[in-house]
Every structure is written in C-alpha cells, then in structure tokens.
Amino acid sequence: MTMEKLRTNKMKKKIIEIYHSKTRIDVQWAFFSLLSAGLTYIVLRIIIGKNLGVSGLGIYTIVYMIYQFGIQFSNFGFGSALTKYIAENYDDKSLIQKKISAGIVGSIISGLIFSILLFIMSPIISNNVFNTPEMNPLLIITSFCFPFISLQLAVLGIFNGFRQMKSFASLNIVLNVFIIFLSIYFVNICNLSLFGAVLGYAIPTCIIGGLSPLLLSKEFTFKRSLFEVSVLKTMSIFGFFFILSTSASFLNTQVGTFLIGYFLTPIEVGIYSVAITISQILIIFPSAIQRITTPDIANLYRKKSETKIRKYFFRSMSYSLIACLIIGIIIILMGDWLILNLFSEEFLPAKKYMIYLIIGNVIFSPVISVGSCFFSMNKFTVPYRINIISFFLMLLLNFILIPSLGIFGAVISTITLQIVLLFIYFAMIWIYTAEE
Template sequence: MFNLKLSKMMEDVQWSFISLATASLSHLLLRIVLGKELGPSGLGLYTLVFTIYIFGMHFAAFGIGVALTKYLAEYDDDLPRVKGFVSSGLLGSIVSGSMMGVLMYLLSGIIAIQFFHSPEMVDLLKITAFCFPFIAMQKAVIGALNGLRKMKWYAVVNIAQSVSVMTVSIVLVLLLDLGVRGAVIGFVAPTILVGILSLIIIREYFSANSADMNAVLKEVFRFGFYIVIANSIGMINVQIDSLMVGHFMSEIDVGYYAVAIIFVEGLRLIPDSVQRITTPAIANYYGKQKYENIHELMKNSMLKVLAITIFISFTLIVLGQFLIEVLFKEEFLPAYYPLLILLVGYSVYAPILSISGALAGIGKVALMSKLSFICAVMNTILNILLIPKYGITGAAIATSISLIFTASLKLYFIKLYIPKPSAIIWTEGPEKDVLR
C-alpha cells in the first residue's frame, strides 16, 4: 500500500500543494474582502477570534490526526490494525472536540473581557465553540487520509473547507451585511458541515471491534497527548505575536499586523505541502531502517524549499508596498515594515518546516513538546518586552528571532536522532528527489 515510487510521490506533493494553495488563496481573498469592508478594526477583531479558534482547534483535535498519519503509514499493510486506528481516532476526536467546545463556551467571557478588553468578542467566541467537535473529526479524517496516502481525498476535504468558508463568509458580510459576526458564522457553519461529510470518505475503515478499539485508543491518546502539547505550544510560537498585539494594543494595530502575517504566510505554502509528504515517508523509511533514503529526502526537500522561499521573499520586498495598497487600502501601509522583518525569520524557518515532521515520524513526540515549550517561552518573553515599546514592529522582531531559534533547534535534534549512514549513495533512482 505504501509505494514510494517517484510518480506516486510527485502526485501526492501536487495534491498536497493544491489543497494548501487553495486554502492560502481563500484565506487571502477573504482577508482582502474583510479588510476593505470592515476596516483595520473589524479585521483586527476577526483576526483575534480566528486566532483563538486556531489555538483551541489544536486542543480539540488532540494531535489525533498526526497520530493517525504516523501509525497508518507505519502499519499500512495490516488492514485490521488500520481500521482499529481509524475508528479509535475518530471516537477520540469527538470526545476531545466536545470537551474543548464546552470549555471555550464557558471561558468566552474571561478570554474576551479580561485578556483582550473586548466585550463584543464574547458572543463571537461562543459561536466559535460549536464547531470544535466537528473540526476535531475533520482533522482526524485528514490525518488518516495522509497516512493512507489518499492525498486526492485529503485535498478534497481541505479544499471544501477553505472554499466554503470563504464563500459563506463573503456572502454573510457583503450581501447580508452581518459584519464581524457574519464572518465568524462564515467559518463555523461550513466547518460543521465539512466535518460531518468528511466521515463518508473513510467509512470503509470503520471497525466495531471494541476490544481492539480500547487498546488502540489508549495508544492514540498517549501519542496525541505529546502532539497536542507540542502543537499547541508551537501555536504560541506562531500566534503569540498577534495575541500580544491584541492584549497590549488596539484592534486597529491587530488589523495592520494581520496584513503583514497574511503575506508571510505565503512562505509556508510550499514547505507545508512538502511536509505532508515527508512526514509519512520518513516514518515509513525509519520503520524499515532506510536511513539513506531519509537523508536524501530531507536534503533535497530543504534545498528546493530554500530556493523557492528566497525568490518569494525578494518579490515581497520589492512589491510589498504596492501589493498592500492594491489588495487592501493605503491605510494598511503600516504593515510593510513588520512584513520586511518577518520575511527574515520565515525565510530561515521555511526549509526546516518542510522536514519538521521528522521527529514525530520517528516517535520523538516527547522531545517535540520540550522543544516547542522552550521556543514558546522565549517568543512570549520577547513579545512582552518588545511590543509595549516598539508596537507591531517589536512583535515582528520577536517572531523572527524565535523562528530562527526554533529552526536551528529542530534541525539539530533531527540530525541527532536520525542515524547518519556511513555513506549515502546518490543515484538516479525513483526515490532520489521528492520534489524533482
């Protein structure tokens, strides 16, 4: 089932890229519409709510999707075991997602008023809470499809989510004039629908063997525990700047900073696509002790991603101000200088991101949690120190420094724990280059 021929690998990368490109484009178009329609303040409020949703989603999913990707890739030739993991993962996702939804609903007032000083955010967070069980199921399905190498269906689910969110949100904001509330409903309602429909895709892997399910569920939750810690702390690394800007400054500043973030997120598109393929591939190679293949895969992936990242960064440096004025409005130009600073950090981080799933692929999830914690603490401290003095520029400086530190730390431990072959034989065989 797990065939690593070049044609299959390239096809998987293409589907992964298409899904992420669609998500990125939908995200960009939606933010452009919201920025022009709602202004910096409305975009800032929406960004804060959506950031909290993204953070809560990682707890709701509880790392189950990543666990399914690893185990299904590792046991790809054992159908009963695959069914056990899929069924257990889905059950676990419903439980963890429901718990997170209840928690978010109960804490919405504290989060909105005590931390962000924004009473209008309370109802928006309560609306958001309803979609957590469904996004958790969707993440479990996506993780299973990734592990099973069904990347076409993986792309279908992601594309359906992205396009439906963009479409419904624009209709509610532009045509029905529902403002920020319409934008929030615009991502909650499609998430619920897509989460339910995604179950149809993997229904053939459902199993009713409760004895096996209980044992596998424990294993999935054990693995997921470390993943959710690592991912959630990792989200702090990625989102703490926006959250701290929201805490220390106004929603208008959040809106400016959101525009800078939108552009640099384009740098994650290629490495994110590649990572979806390298993670299960590394898990498969590692289980078969094919360390030469792992090193070839990582080296070629990083080099290709680095070249593409440098090109995109240079383009944004030259055309950044023009693009901000054309896509948004002239009033969003304060986003340009934070954008330049963020490009430095993301350019260094992107190549490492393309192989950052390697530690999860070889089972070092506890280490991932520790590394994420160290990086998140440093990032948080830097944001607290720099934002009150330098505003959104300080947030960009803190984020870039943290991304560079994170990339260096991850690369060090990936090299440390993946055995280095005594001599790598470079051939023109089908597994030489995932991106060729």
C-alpha cells in the first residue's frame, strides 16, 4: 500500500471519528432537550395533582392536551420542512436563505389561523364536547400561544437542519424551565388554581417564542428580498402531508384521554394521565435519536445510499429498543414509590395501567426513533397513510372498549395499535430502502 493511500485511509478514518463524535454529542443535546420537556410534563402534573386533586388534574390534562395539539400543528410542518430542506441543500446558501424566509412567513400565518380557530371554538369545546364550562377561559388563554409556538418551531427546525443541537436544546430547556418556575409560582404561591396553571405555560410560550428569531445568525434569518411565493408553495405541500401524518399520529396518542373525558369523568382522566405521564418517560431516548436520524437520513438519501440507510434505520431502532427495555424495567420496579412520592395515594390505581403502557412503549420505541424519516426520503404519503389508517383503528377500538372496560379499554387499544404499527414500519423500511 502506497503512502498516499495510507494518508487517504487515515484521513477517512479521522473524518468518520469526528462525525460519530459529533453525532454522539448531538444525540446528547437532543436528549437533554427532550428530557427537559419530559420533566416539565411530569412536574406540571405533580403540581396540579397535589394542589387541585384528581378532578383538577383531569381538566388541566384536557386543556394541556389542546396546547400540545397546537405545538404539533400550528406550525403546519414548516419547522420540519426547514430541517429537511436545509439538510438536503447544505451547500446551497442562496436556496437555504429562500427556504428560511418562506418557512418563517408560513409559520406566522399558520400560527395565526390556528389561534383564531381555537379562540372561536373554545365555547363549543368546553360546553358541548366536555360539558365543563370552566374550561372556556383556559382555552381562550391557550389560543394566544399558537403564533409564538409556530415561530419557535420554525427556529428549532432551522437549528435542527444545521445540526446546531446545542442551540436547539438550549432554546427548549429555557422555555421548559421558565414554565416550571412560573407554574409553581402561580399555583403554589399565588393560589391561582387552574387559571394560574394555564398562565404558567402561556406566558413563557409567548415570550420565548417571540424572542426566538433573535437567536438566528444574521446570515440565516428572514429576508424580505429573498421571499418567494413559489418556495412557500413547495414547503406548504410538504407541510400538508406532514401535518396529515403527524395529526393522525398525535391523535393516536391522545384519543384515549379524549374519549375517557367524553365517556367517563375528569377523575378517570386524572388517573389515566398519571399512568401516561410516568410511562412516557420511556419515549425521551428514542425521540432524542429521531432528532438526529431525520437530517442524517435526508443527507444519505440525497447521496442515494439505500443500503446505508437500511443499516442506519435498524441500528437506531435496536439502540432504542435495548435502552427502553432497561429503563422500562426500572420504572416498573419503582412504580409504587413514584406514584406515592410524585403524586399521592389517591393516584395508586394508575399503577396497573402504567405497567401495560410501559410494555407498549418499549415495543413501540424502535418506531419512535425513526418515525419521521420517511419525510427525509421524500416518501411523504407513507407515514400519512399509515397514521390515517391507524387513527381510525385506534378510534374504533376506543369507542368499543372504553364504554365497557373504562380506562383499561384505552390501554388495550393503545398496545394493540403499537404492535400493529411496529410490524407495518418494519415492512415499509424494508421495502423503501431496497436497492433499485
């Protein structure tokens, strides 16, 4: 072997080592970001559960579910579109600037539309759907968050596309810490009850979301001269399929809570909420991996490396399954202690539901780690079709099982769907990563 080949191989090895080192660091930052979100989710429920009881937690859970609905959809997929197009066109500075300008405009417009819709529909949701009139002012407050949520999601999408995961994580962590402290202040110190709990996430969301564009480099921020309607249309098409897919996926996770609130009472919603809260600790790790797999697979797909994509898929899924299995066993063993110390004795009935939900999340964790990667491969309709079918299956199962089995009906529906989706995703990955 010549000296030139040795130097070339050494250089390649060094590049691979640097890349994998950056990947590990990026996964760590994504993990910290999602950990802060997960802890916020848990802490808020502990605060509400201890101060307002099972019924108060049930009402708050429904309102917060609608807030999360806004986090998922008010951006209309522009944040994810920015991640994809930036990763695909990393070397084309001019095109990236056009995408960013269009993405920010689209995010603001979609956020405003979503805000107006919730503001108008708040009385209907409160009085006609949940028969809980006190929910109306809480939903009105929540509606003002969506333009700011949408703007922040666009900024996060830009950070993710450039693999600036430290900035991505820092923005999320600051928001979540702000929410925790303000919620504690309003609920525990000011005794503002549910009103204070909602203000606790609404005020930080508006402030941090409104200021988030200031974190962008001047080189990669909104420029009016670079805004093109044609680029906005292209990103809107991606966003349309993305929002259809994620809406069905999100509703799959929330439909149980929604229908328990519809068929049963806020008390059952509160118990089910505790079971979900603890079981969802598991999904933090695979969700962190997904933040990295999405831009990486977009880059591999651009290079037409189908074999590498398949290996990347299954390696990511294997890591997620092993990690979640270990974490799941630990959480189950600590179940009683967690419920008693984080909540109170009245929430102990949640333990049996928690165990089954943990088993389901362990099974489903490989899918979470690569869930949005079909979008990275321009296969927009694949997750959309899967999630639409799964949503109707989930809805049917819950409508059949919740009236007769109560909370356990929602649990059975969730686990059944997770097993079905695991096999479907395995098959789709195998098909779409085959060499042509």
